[in-house]
Amino acid sequence: MRFVEITSPAVDLDLRYATADNLTGSPIYRRPLCLLHPEAARRLERARMLAEAQGLRLRVFDGFRPPAAQWALWRALPDPTFIADPRQGSNHSRGVAVDLTLATADGTPLEMGTDFDDMSERAYHADTAVPVEAQRNRLLLLGLMAAAGWQHYTFEWWHYQLPDAKRYPLVDDGALGPRVA
Secondary structure, X not given: OOOEEOOOOOEEEOOXXXXXXXXXXXXXXXXXXXXXXXXXXXXXXXXHHHHHHOOEEEEEEEOOOOHHHHHHHHHHOOOOOOOOOXXXXXXXXXXXXXXXXXXXXXXXXXXXXXXXXXXXXXXXXXXXXXXXXXXXXXXXXHHHHHHOOOEEEOOEEEEEEOOOHHHOOOOOHHXXXXXXX
């Protein structure tokens, strides 16, 4: 089974792990490439259409994450609240998780109260210390993603995964063709 590369011009790609703008302070991907399991790609497209109907765009920070990249994140922050222990595997390494936010039609990100990869309680979906506008935007993202068949992760407003994600096998980058990490 081949993963699907997300290349739609209707989705903004801001693949932070291909840059130094991430919690490790260094690029952990060789190039910006967003891959997802075919089922996850279908649901992302559904979420994209729902967002578009609201006059919004999706901005994706990460999709499939090779195990080597998961290890790099774990070495930078070995906290299982925010980083899945690579010995157990991440749903990103199954290709069935996506990190994303919402943006206006012109590409301006909506206020979410924290940046992507803010590893603090302020990143929790239900955190009420963030401004009301951010709470509203997080709920809007949650509603769009839930309507498209995604499940949220309580501790990161940006992280969504397919229900029963553990039923999908862990995948290493060699099974995908193009090398991403």
